[in-house]
Amino acid sequence: MINLTVNELPVEVEPGSTVLEAVQKAGFKVPTLCYHPKLVPYGACRLCLVEVEGARTLQPSCTVPATEGMKVHTDTEKTKAARHFVLSMLFSERNHFCMYCQSTDGDCDLQQAAYNESMNHWPITPAYKPYYVDTSHPDFILDNNRCIICRRCVRTCAELVGNHTLGIEERGSANILVADGNVPLGESTCISCGNCVQVCPTGALFDRHSMYQGRDTDLTHTKSICMDCSVGCYRVVKTRDNRLVRIDGDMDATFADGLLCEKGRYTPLKESLVRVNQPLIRREGEFQPISWEDALNVVSTQLKAHDSAEIKAFISGRQSIENLSAFQSFFKENYNIGQTALFGHDESAAVSIELSREFGAFESNLSVLLDADAAIVLGADLIDDYQVAGFMLKRKLSDQFNLVMVTNRENKLADNFANRLVTVGNNFEQIVKLLACYKDGGVCDETDKIIENEGLKAHRAYRLLESVQTWQHPVIIIGKEFAKLENLETLRNLVSYSHEVGAKVIILKGDTNSFAASLLGLELNPEIESSPVAFYALGDGHACHHALDGMKNSGFKIVQTSYMNELAELADIILPCKIWAEEEGHYLTTDGRIELNRQAITAGELQRSVSEVLIDLSEKSGFSLQPDWQAIVTDRISSIVLA
Amino acid sequence: MAKPKVASDWLAGCAGCHMSFLDMDERIIELTKLVDLRATPITDLKEPDKEGVDVGILEGGIANSYNEEVAIRMRERCKILVALGDCAVFGGVPAMRNFCGADEALKRAYIETESTDESRKIPDDPELSVAQHVRPVGDVVKVDLYLPGCAPSADAIFYALAELAQGRMPEINDLTNDWH
Numbered sequence: 153m154i155n156l157t158v159n160e161l162p163v164e165v166e167p168g169s170t171v172l173e174a175v176q177k178a179g180f181k182v183p184t185l186c187y188h189p190k191l192v193p194y195g196a197c198r199l200c201l202v203e204v205e206g207a208r209t210l211q212p213s214c215t216v217p218a219t220e221g222m223k224v225h226t227d228t229e230k231t232k233a234a235r236h237f238v239l240s241m242l243f244s245e246r247n248h249f250c251m252y253c254q255s256t257d258g259d260c261d262l263q264q265a266a267y268n269e270s271m272n273h274w275p276i277t278p279a280y281k282p283y284y285v286d287t288s289h290p291d292f293i294l295d296n297n298r299c300i301i302c303r304r305c306v307r308t309c310a311e312l313v314g315n316h317t318l319g320i321e322e323r324g325s326a327n328i329l330v331a332d333g334n335v336p337l338g339e340s341t342c343i344s345c346g347n348c349v350q351v352c353p354t355g356a357l358f359d360r361h362s363m364y365q366g367r368d369t370d371l372t373h374t375k376s377i378c379m380d381c382s383v384g385c386y387r388v389v390k391t392r393d394n395r396l397v398r399i400d401g402d403m404d405a406t407f408a409d410g411l412l413c414e415k416g417r418y419t420p421l422k423e424s425l426v427r428v429n430q431p432l433i434r435r436e437g438e439f440q441p442i443s444w445e446d447a448l449n450v451v452s453t454q455l456k457a458h459d460s461a462e463i464k465a466f467i468s469g470r471q472s473i474e475n476l477s478a479f480q481s482f483f484k485e486n487y488n489i490g491q492t493a494l495f496g497h498d499e500s501a502a503v504s505i506e507l508s509r510e511f512g513a514f515e516s517n518l519s520v521l522l523d524a525d526a527a528i529v530l531g532a533d534l535i536d537d538y539q540v541a542g543f544m545l546k547r548k549l550s551d552q553f554n555l556v557m558v559t560n561r562e563n564k565l566a567d568n569f570a571n572r573l574v575t576v577g578n579n580f581e582q583i584v585k586l587l588a589c590y591k592d593g594g595v596c597d598e599t600d601k602i603i604e605n606e607g608l609k610a611h612r613a614y615r616l617l618e619s620v621q622t623w624q625h626p627v628i629i630i631g632k633e634f635a636k637l638e639n640l641e642t643l644r645n646l647v648s649y650s651h652e653v654g655a656k657v658i659i660l661k662g663d664t665n666s667f668a669a670s671l672l673g674l675e676l677n678p679e680i681e682s683s684p685v686a687f688y689a690l691g692d693g694h695a696c697h698h699a700l701d702g703m704k705n706s707g708f709k710i711v712q713t714s715y716m717n718e719l720a721e722l723a724d725i726i727l728p729c730k731i732w733a734e735e736e737g738h739y740l741t742t743d744g745r746i747e748l749n750r751q752a753i754t755a756g757e758l759q760r761s762v763s764e765v766l767i768d769l770s771e772k773s774g775f776s777l778q779p780d781w782q783a784i785v786t787d788r789i790s791s792i793v794l795a
Numbered sequence: 796m797a798k799p800k801v802a803s804d805w806l807a808g809c810a811g812c813h814m815s816f817l818d819m820d821e822r823i824i825e826l827t828k829l830v831d832l833r834a835t836p837i838t839d840l841k842e843p844d845k846e847g848v849d850v851g852i853l854e855g856g857i858a859n860s861y862n863e864e865v866a867i868r869m870r871e872r873c874k875i876l877v878a879l880g881d882c883a884v885f886g887g888v889p890a891m892r893n894f895c896g897a898d899e900a901l902k903r904a905y906i907e908t909e910s911t912d913e914s915r916k917i918p919d920d921p922e923l924s925v926a927q928h929v930r931p932v933g934d935v936v937k938v939d940l941y942l943p944g945c946a947p948s949a950d951a952i953f954y955a956l957a958e959l960a961q962g963r964m965p966e967i968n969d970l971t972n973d974w975h
Contacts, residue, residue: 250974251881251888251945263974272967273884273941277934280893 156222171213171224172200182226183235183265185353186302187214190409191311197242197302199265201234202226210234232269239266244276245325246283247297253355255298258369261353262300284328288338291418292349292359296328299356305329305348312409314546314568317342329356344414345539350400361421362390362398371397377739377747378416379470379664379732383518384741385412385540389733389752396421396733396753407519413539420732423692425715428728430758439726444758448765450725452772454685454708455487463489464683464706467674468693469496469663471762472737472749476665477781478763479689480672486775493678494669495696498662500635501670502677503643507659508792511647515793516627516656518743521545526554526623528587528655530580530646532631535563538660538742541629554619558583560633573616575606580634581642584649590620591653626655635659661742668740671788672781682706688719689762692731695719712762727765730755737761740785744793798831799960801850802843803879804869805836806862807889807929808855812880813837815946819953826953829960843872850875850959856882856889857935861924870936875959878932879952881945881974888945890929897926942967945975 153164158178165174170193175182185197195215202213205223210231213224225231242248242262250256250263257263283296301320306329309318317340321330331340349357371390378385386405390398399417403410431447432439442450455463465483467476483489507514521527521544534542545553546568555572557565558580566574575583582602589596596602596617603613628650635643650657661667662676670676680702688699692714703709703722711723714731734755739747763777770777805813813836819826826832833848834840843851851873857863870876881887892900905917932938942955942965951971958965965971 247894249881249885249887249890252891256975257973266974267969267972270968270972272943272972273878273931273933273938277930278886278890278893280890282894 154218154220156218156220156224158224159226165218169218171202171204171211171216171218171222174218174222175202175213175224175226180226182213183268184214185261185265185300186304188304188307188351190403191304191307191351194303194307197300198238199235201231201238203228203231235265235269236271236275239269239271240275242300243274244278246281246299247278248354253298254358254363255352255355257367259367260355279325281325286331286337288336289342289344290338291344291346291361291414292337292357293363294329294337295356295358297356298354299327299329300354301327301329302353304351304353305357308347308351310547312411312547313343313345313347313543314548315341315343315345315543318348343539344418345412345543346414346417347401347411350403359398361418365397366392372752374750374752375402376750376752378412379739379749380413380415380419381538382661382664382667382740382742383408383538383541384739384743384745384747385416386410386747387412387416389750391733391752394753408540408544411540411543413543415539423715425717427756428713428716428720428726428759429756430728432726434724442725444760444768447725447727448768448772451687451710451727452769454710455687455769456773458684458707460487461490462683463487463685463687464491464493464681465489465687465689466493466495466678466680466699467669467689467762468691469494469666469669470693470732471665471689471691472735473665473668473672473740473746473781473785474737474779475689475691475762476669476672476674477779477784478766478777480674481779482766482770482777483687484673486770486773486777490683491675491678492673493675493680494663494666495680495690495693495699496663496666497677497698498632498666499637499677500630500632500659501661501667503635503637503640504659504661504667504792505670505788506637506640507643507647510644511651513791513794514647514650514657515743516658517794518544518658518741520625520627520656520658524548524625524627524656525552526619526626527556528584528626528628529555529557529559529565530584530628530630531559531633531635532629532660533559533561533563534565534629537631541658541660554616554623556583556587556616558634559631571612571616571619573608573613575608577606578633579606580639581645584642584646586617587620588649588652590617593621623653626653628655628657630657630659632660632662658743665739667742667744668738668781668785671740671785684708686710688712688723689729690714690717690719691729691762712765714759728756728759730759730761734759735761738781740789744789746786746789798829799849800833800844800847801830801852801956801960802833802848802869802873803835803852803854804843804865806853806855806865806883806932807858808880808882809888810836810854811946812854812883812944812952815880815944815949816952818949820949822949822953826956826960829957843869845872847872847874849873850877850956852877852879853883853932854879856886857927857930857932858889858892859924859926863927863935866932866935875939876932876936877940877942877955877959878938879942880947881943883932884941884943885974886929886931890931893929897928901926940965940967942971944973947971948973 163178193214201210203225286294386402401410401412682705684707712727851869
């Protein structure tokens with residue numbers, strides 16, 4: 153441990169700590185602008201200058217390492233004058249007029265820094281030089297006039313997201329923030345994850361959806377979980393007057409550094425489909441309003457009128473464990489209908505559960521991606537799906553990471569790494585065999601043949617294969633293209649291989665709650681065939697085409713949905729449903745965390761959740777619905793995923 | 796002891812700071828017990844007393860030769876000069892035109908706007924003041940107290956004037972420093 157004093161107060165910090173960390177540990181505050189706890193310290197803004205006894209000049213506390221016996225002073229005449237000067241220079245450079253800025257009063261770190269120094273005017277007159285404003289992006293605006301060149305956005309884009317879109321061009325006061333060496337943001341390689349917007353300390357990058365809709369302190373913050381996919385990122389849902397205003401990553405969370413992707417941050421704010429506000433029934437080809445009481449009677453009568461074995465019920469993987477459990481309990485245990493299944497083609501969760509019967513808890517937490525030095529990605533797309541898990545790989549430095557990828561659908565993950573072996577197709581088994589040969593520095597006679605068959609570049613393949621024996625923390629990531637029940641035998645061999653080489657295994661499990669659905673006994677990747685009565689609990693999910701095909705020939709079609717869509721158009725009766733933000737519910741992430749999605753807004757009077765409807769329906773049928781998901785889900789996870 | 800004399804005037808601003816002054820409501824009566832309110836844009840007397848006042852208050856930025864004249868006159872006639880509001884303190888909204896220049900702004904306002912009438916003429920009467928690069932009051936004359944805000948709250952204005960009336964220099968800090 154290192155001992156030093158801050159403002160005469162002794163403090164002990166871990167070796168490798170910065171002076172800033174020591175200052176904070178001692179309970180003092182030093183203002184910062186370019187510093188962000190999730191980023192590598194950069195020392196750009198000079199606002200955190202402190203006096204260190206014996207040092208020739210003031211030192212930036214964010215980058216200077218704490219050393220034994222150091223005497224640090226944070227609040228001397230010299231540091232105050234320096235902070236005042238730094239702020240005066242910042243305000244003089246560009247357009248920092250607060251009265252016409254979107255980010256003010258609590259939303260702007262620059263303004264707050266000035267308040268902290270009791271600045272009440274600018275000692276240096278601004279230069280009034282106009283800078284480039286980029287409004288080409290659909291989700292946010294870049295106003296270089298508000299930029300202080302702290303590079304938090306550039307560093308977030310590179311260090312955390314690994315996308316390397318943002319950069320700084322020109323020198324000195326001509327510095328501007330650009331995308332891809334100066335193309336409009338809307339036409340750049342930007343993936344619209346918006347993490348740069350969230351870390352911007354001023355109004356240089358700001359969100360279109362929430363702009364001028366109130367300061368952060370005017371909004372109600374609800375800490376919740378993202379439910380677009382099964383990665384389970386933590387987010388803060390910000391609302392005002394029962395309206396969704398903004399969604400931010402929860403940067404207090406350690407998982408994935410509080411990052412979000414476009415689907416978690418912006419997509420929920422851009423829903424353009426029409427909401428279903430009341431129960432509707434098809435009469436003479438037109439949908440007509442009907443009361444809940446009548447609607448439930450119609451549904452109940454239809455369910456009773458047919459042989460239960462012929463009835464089929466499908467639910468969206470976006471529904472909470474509570475809803476999935478009520479659904480399974482209602483249809484399977486009480487009605488014992490022919491089929492209860494999840495929409496979608498992904499059966500990876502079932503594969504995972506199947507493999508665990510043999511191997512026990514063989515999977516790892518997603519955070520192992522952070523330490524990985526090699527990844528074998530089999531049949532998964534970490535660019536379009538599970539994006540934040542992809543960020544944890546993309547951010548790796550090219551020369552310190554090895555990537556093997558076999559996929560049906562080409563994606564850009566490989567572009568980040570020089571040391572790679574990428575093949576498009578289904579040849580999972582052969583590539584794994586090849587890697588196994590090289591793990592102890594061996595060679596494989598068939599290498600040349602495989603290289604030729606797969607159309608690989610020989611020099612690149614050999615370089616990768618020769619590195620296999622040096623891998624310290626390899627991770628095997630398996631996605632839906634490969635995680636199929638028909639591949640179970642190959643997958644067993646793969647898990648055995650992972651045990652031999654000490655590789656961690658992650659199976660990415662379908663939709664948001666596919667894992668929980670599978671544990672509860674719902675069928676995955678179902679054939680959706682016609683039936684005399686079919687119940688589709690789509691919720692706020694989007695209609696999938698294979699469900700539509702099976703539905704067309706069905707008899708009486710009951711659809712519970714939040715939005716009018718292609719599936720709803722085919723319905724005989726439509727029941728309005730709450731959306732994700734309107735009901736509380738649990739979600740089981742791909743790596744076995746049970747997380748709570750909290751209610752952030754209130755649904756309309758006639759919109760009900762899937763379980764609310766099923767409870768009412770079960771009362772009509774004379775049984776009480778008492779699903780107990782905790783026993784089923786909680787008990788099983790620890791036997792599948794390692795914490 | 797005679798009550799300290801206070802005068803105010805507005806330059807290139809929106810009058811919002813004076814509205815905010817009125818927003819202190821019945822406290823104005825309290826204030827008039829402490830100070831002698833002299834010339835203001837909202838009282839009959841329009842020019843600060845030639846004999847001088849104790850406190851002069853200016854709202855708005857300096858956008859033309861007339862604003863400059865008024866600011867200099869107020870400075871000459873007061874002991875303590877207060878820059879009231881973001882335009883007086885920083886340049887504020889009128890200073891937006893500094894990014895393009897006064898000529899560009901006049902052209903846009905009098906010739907290019909969709910609502911411009913047929914004459915499409917920038918007023919050029921020789922009696923009109925001459926547009927300048929917009930400056931905060933402090934760039935033209937010495938300011939003794941900066942009270943930023945768009946507009947500063949009635950509370951902040953009342954606090955500042957009450958302190959000045961009682962011979963103290965107000966501290967513009969966490970509670971009263973609000974740039975919006």
